[in-house]
Amino acid sequence: MTRSQIIHPGEPLDTVAPGGRIGLIALATDFNSEQEFRLWLPADVQVFTNRVLNANPLTLENLQAMSHDISRAAAGILPGLALDAMIYGCTSGSIAIGVEKVESLIQKSCPGIPVTNPVTAVRAALERLQARRISILTPYIEEVNREMVRTFDTLGVEVINILGLGYDDDILISGISSPVILEHALNACDDTADALFISCTALRTEGIIGEIEQALGKPVISSNQALVWHSLKLIGYPHKLDAPGALFMA
Secondary structure, three states, X not given: OOOOOOOOOOOOHHHOXXXXXXXXXXXXXXXXXXXXXXXXXXXXXXXXXXXXXXOOOOOHHHHHHOHHHHHHHHHOOOOOOOXXXXXXXXXXXHHHHXXXXXXXXXXXXXXXXXXXXXXXHHHHHHHHHOOOEEEEEEOOOHHHHHHHHHHHHHOOOEEEEEEEOOOOOHHXXXXXXXXXXXXXXXXXXXXXOOEEEEOOOOOOOOOOHHHHHHHHOOOEEXXXXXXXXXXXXXXXXXXXXXXXXXXXXX
8 A cells, every 4th residue: 555545435444554553643733743754654554633722832831731632632533443553743742741641631532542742752762772861952942941851851861952943833833944954953962962852843854864863973863753763663563664864773
């Protein structure tokens, strides 16, 4: 089955995404994550999306308010049909709400389903790469960055430095060009870091991770890249991906 194949009326549903069905709870204002997932995921795995209501500006208070809509959004993804894993696709939201609460809200509607989010996925990716000291690039404002550093500290990950671009509008974040992200990424990474984490599912990184890694000489992890990698681990996908980045080769 290819990405372009059309599902015809009456076709057995077990032929749809035979490699796995992954649910994605995306922000209502996120222009990017679905597109990157479909570029990274193998052809026999598909992502099915519903959107959670969110509000700008991206303050901790507004990010926490998303928690009231997560269970509803989870319940609306292929209702009555089995999913193999569920993604909550917001890094700053996972930081503000808390990963345990995010998982419990999703499992309220989809009990027993494996759940990931950018924080959990990035932590797993760092462990896979044996990276313990990181630099972080984010598009966020200072209060969100402070909470991100605190969260990674509680997870046993040392944040050497963090560079935030000061955006508080999710739609504008999706519009940051790849060359601009690349330039900031090179400036953000400390020479002593084991890896660079580029935070935010709205940032477009799919086409530049390999270039950044080559320039830095160390692994680069983005939110969406980590989510694709970790969700495939959760569903037990057996094949390696031909995708850019040290994470997919680890």
